Amino acid sequence: MEIRAAREGEQEEIINLLADVFATQCRPRYASQIYQDSSYHLEQSRVGLVEGKIVSHLRISDRVVSIGDTTVKLAGVGMVATQADYRQQGYASALIIDAISYMEKHDYDLSLLFTTMQPFYQNFDWSAFPQTTVELPLELEETFPLSPWECRKFEIDTDLQSVMQIYQKCQHSGSIVRSFQYWRDGYARQVGIIPSLVIEDSGQILAYANLCLGVDDSGTDPFLAQGYPNLREVGWTPDRPESLLALSRAILNQAIQQKISKLTGHLPPYHPLTVMLIRESQSTPSFSINQKLMYRTVSLPKLLSKMKPTLQSRLDRSSFYRNALKKETPNGVNSFCIMVACQACTLQILSGRLEVIADQSGTTKVLLSPDEWIRILFGDLTFPELQNLRVLDQLDISDSELQILNLLFPKSQHLHSVCDYF
Structure with missing residues (x-):
């Protein structure tokens, strides 16, 4: 199978594929996603071809999402479809791998999709996020x-x-x-x-x-x-x-x-x-x-680098950190290595100033599953709550370090409008 970006003149073939796989009555939406979405570019449609025929498709929507006071670049994954005769042959998986490469090349920070096929996407490090x-x-x-x-x-x-x-x-x-x-x-x-x-x-x-x-x-x-x-x-x-x-x-x-x-x-x-x-x-x-929402961190160091002003502001606003935790810090330094799947990044706090370093030099290792990390990132789960949940596999960090992480990643409400669909 050949995998590449869609080309001019292939739009109708893509729309026909989607209408055939999903529902003919939804054809106007598929057409509008291509012709009436001003953020759309042909290269965002990733297609799989067999003998010159498009048999599989995935679209990456270019969006921006809020995380606290920070906005980051979001790749919305949707319009994932494979012709019935070509399923169970790895075509969708190949498109997912291609899409991840596209996201990395174009400096996306996060990816989001909506699905009922959570186990499939978990194979590629997407994490289900609870929605009430x-x-x-x-x-x-x-x-x-x-x-x-x-x-x-x-x-x-x-x-x-x-x-x-x-x-x-x-x-x-x-x-x-x-x-x-x-x-x-x-x-x-x-x-x-x-x-x-x-x-x-x-x-x-x-x-x-x-x-x-x-x-x-x-x-x-x-x-x-x-x-x-x-x-x-x-x-x-x-x-x-x-x-x-x-x-x-x-x-x-x-x-x-x-x-x-x-x-x-x-x-x-x-x-x-x-x-x-x-x-x-x-x-x-x-x-x-x-848990139909699923997030994936494209680049942990780039994501945390963009969040640095927000993380610093959270420290600066905390009188508890200035008056108590900072005094308990040996040599005035806290250094955390956040490790998620195969990605890692160091958060170093020196005399109250935060630095984000794209390496594993952090003294305190904080090993998180992709699911735990996404929930912590959006404030659905805090580090103290995670410590309580990990009865047999607790985080190997001190109480003061736990409180600092809680300041950096506090409890908050996640709210994604159902209308921001792709």
Whole structure:
């Protein structure tokens, strides 16, 4: 099999392959991913050919993702398909290996994909990341008052800039950084990024919601619309907490009007909107966890180098480090070698200043599985929690070192919008 980048004139062959392997009804989405995604370049489509025929395909989407205060380059893996007659022959594996090489060559820091085939991708060091889904049963009949707030339909030509600003304020680790063009692309409409409603106060937009309640005529891909939760994405103005109350009531009102019996969304249990919806509806939620998101660290040293300002800031903001931990450090030096699979990188702290070194010179060896590392990176797991989980194989580090690592990689919420699909 020949593996290479797609060439001009092969776009329709790729789209036909995807529609044949997955679903004909989703053909408009596959076409929009190629023709209506402004970040797309032909070399991002990696193809496998047998006797000149494209029998396997994988696309790498060029994205940027937030990790704390840092943004890093993300390779989104999607549109992975192999013709039925050519499966179980190693073609998809060969494309994955080619894609990893492409990511390394083009300086990506992380990779993300969505799948139910976790064991296959784990063979190539992708790690499943837990994502919480909330289900909130509704038995409401009377709508909630919104005054003085106004709830109305989103208008892209007049409302987009305000919604973009709110989205940026509400970003978490795991959130995709969206440019103006990203919001405007035809592909964005196919995957349902466009909000359905906004909340206004005296002409100022302070919140928005992306809902799929009742009949969905937004043009979203039918397969995704069926698989998405009905509460896709929300945003509000953090320094106007009353906007969160208005948003939750507007969402509940929409559900009541559409006679929706249950709200679902990929939201953590202690997400502010989750808490507010529970309070306002007086309903008892249920939570479940899926692991369809999978991350892979492309280059550990490059990733940590980009995160250096954020890591340094976390140390600088900690009075506990300045007043206690720093004094306990012998010779004023802490040196950690973070080891994940076949990658390693040293974090050295000298008199409170952090350096990232692309080697294994760190005195304290911190050996992590890819799953543990990804959860620590995004704040889903802390080093003290990991120490407690490792009953038989504890981290061989001192209590003060454990606390320093906890400062560098603190607990936080990961939030990736279901609409940022590729």
